[in-house]
Amino acid sequence: MLQIEDLCVEVAGRPLLKNVSLTVEKGETTILFGPNGAGKSALLSTIMGFSNYKVTSGKIYFKGKDITEAPIDERAKMGIGIMSQRPPNIAGVKLRDLLEIEAGSKSSNLNEMARSIDMERFLERDINVGFSGGEIKRSELLQLSIQQPDFYLLDEPESGVDPVNMAQVGNMIKNLICDNKKCTAKDPNRKSALVITHTGEILDYLAADKAYILCDGTVMCSGNPTRLLSEIKTQGYEECIRCKLNDLKQLD
Ligand SMILES: Nc1ncnc2c1ncn2[C@@H]1O[C@H](COP(=O)(O)OP(=O)(O)OP(=O)(O)O)[C@@H](O)[C@H]1O
Numbered sequence: 001m002l003q004i005e006d007l008c009v010e011v012a013g014r015p016l017l018k019n020v021s022l023t024v025e026k027g028e029t030t031i032l033f034g035p036n037g038a039g040k041s042a043l044l045s046t047i048m049g050f051s052n053y054k055v056t057s058g059k060i061y062f063k064g065k066d067i068t069e070a071p072i073d074e075r076a077k078m079g080i081g082i083m084s085q086r087p088p089n090i091a092g093v094k095l096r097d098l099l100e101i102e103a104g105s106k107s108s109n110l111n112e113m114a115r116s117i118d119m120e121r122f123l124e125r126d127i128n129v130g131f132s133g134g135e136i137k138r139s140e141l142l143q144l145s146i147q148q149p150d151f152y153l154l155d156e157p158e159s160g161v162d163p164v165n166m167a168q169v170g171n172m173i174k175n176l177i178c179d180n181k182k183c184t185a186k187d188p189n190r191k192s193a194l195v196i197t198h199t200g201e202i203l204d205y206l207a208a209d210k211a212y213i214l215c216d217g218t219v220m221c222s223g224n225p226t227r228l229l230s231e232i233k234t235q236g237y238e239e240c241i242r243c244k245l246n247d248l249k250q251l252d
Pocket of ligand 1: 011012016034035036037038039040041042043052
């Protein structure tokens with residue numbers, strides 16, 4: 001579904017991602033771990049095609065097509081959707097206007113969808129202006145519910161969400177990825193996803209297939225998500241870096 005080959009990316013004239021290679025198969029949920037500032041959000045932004053992120057070499061393939069130079073709208077039309085960590089405030093544009101554009105010709109009952117996640121009263125507000133952390137997450141999820149992409153880029157879905165709302169956010173994500181059906185790991189009918197998490201809370205809701213650890217703009221290792229998270233929690237990222245230095249040995 002998504003194949004990244006030897007990707008190098010600069011931001012503000014500074015090399016940020018270095019020879020990143022990873023794959024996400026159809027129906028696979030892949031987790032991206034890594035310390036603060038490692039370049040995880042930059043990788044998701046590059047996959048989505050945000051203009052601040054300049055690909056200097058390497059390729060991004062989606063559904064078999066080279067999208068390295070494709071504009072954002074083309075990527076969105078091909079089925080990539082993103083939940084950003086800090087989406088911009090857009091003063092003067094109401095959430096309803098954006099959702100109507102995203103719905104396009106699809107018939108969606110915006111009011112009903114918004115009501116189902118307690119967002120109806122936000123439809124007439126300017127996008128993200130004054131929204132709390134949890135409200136931003138729900139607004140992003142509402143947009144994804146309308147877009148219904150085939151491939152989800154989720155940047156720290158649990159950040160800023162309280163434990164009670166986490167269940168709602170987690171179950172919404174699960175329903176989007178599983179299309180409201182019960183689904184299991186490696187189910188080809190699932191939507192695909194690349195998910196950044198620090199705490200791993202989202203793993204309670206998603207059957208994750210594999211994980212990568214990104215440190216200093218480079219993929220250091222890959223393996224079973226639960227096992228890698230447990231390594232990170234007990235030993236930090238040092239073990240992963242040591243493995244990389246030891247002949248790129250994988251932890252799994
Ligand atoms: N548009 C930008 N302009 C300048 N620097 C940027 C930009 N985007 C990212 N960076 C820098 O690139 C580095 C990686 O940022 P990124 O947000 O990708 O990290 P991250 O791994 O997602 O971190 P965190 O876990 O803290 O969210 C940081 O040092 C950040 O300041």
